[in-house]
Amino acid sequence: DGGITQSPKYLFRKEGQNVTLSCEQNLNHDAMYWYRQDPGQGLRLIYYSQIVNDFQKGDIAEGYSVSREKKESFPLTVTSAQKNPTAFYLCASSPSQNPVYFGNGTRLTVT
C-alpha cells in the first residue's frame, strides 16, 4: 500500500540534544513538507521541498534543518536551537499540485 511513514510515533529527548524525525513516502510525490502542530492549534509550515536536493523555509524554520537526498525521504532535524521543540510533527507529500497527504505524525517531547 502506498503511503507516508513517520517514525517513531513517540520520541523523547533531553534538552540540548538534536533529534531527527524520519519521513518516507512511496507515493512517488515530488513535493514533501513538514508541519508543526501545537495543542488546540492549526498547522504551521516548517520546511518544504519541491524536488530532490532543493528545499525552502516555511513560516517557522528557525531551529530546524532538513535534507532531501532522495525523492522518497525528507528527514527533519530538531536542533538544540529550537526553543520550544515539544510538539506534534506532521510530514506530508503531494504530487506536483495539491492536495497534500499526511503521515500519522511523531509526537516529540523534550524535557
Place this chain on the structure above:
Amino acid sequence: GNSVTQMEGPVTLSEEAFLTINCTYTATGYPSLFWYVQYPGEGLQLLLKATKADDKGSNKGFEATYRKETTSFHLEKGSVQVSDSAVYFCALADYTGGFKTIFGAGTRLFVKA
C-alpha cells in the same frame, strides 16, 4: 496574504443532528479548497475538495460548495454520528511562491450518543 478562517469550536452535537462548520477564505486568484479531518493521535486525512467556483465536494456524507461570491466553503453533514467526532480543518491551495497549503485553525467536533 491568503488566509483561511474557521468557526471556533468546540462544536457539540447529538447523534443524527445537522452539522455546519463555517469556513471563509481570502485569496488572490482562484485557489483550490479542501476539508481535512484529524482523529485523535493521527495525521490529517483529506475529506473532500473543490477546485473551482460552484464545485461541490462530497465524501462520506459530508459536503461543501465553493462559493466565490461569499468566499466561503462551509462543511455540512445531514446526520452526524459519534464516529464523526474529530477536528476538521479547512484549507486552500496557495501557489504563490510554491506549493504551499494554508490551513485554518481547526474546529473540534464532539458528537454525543
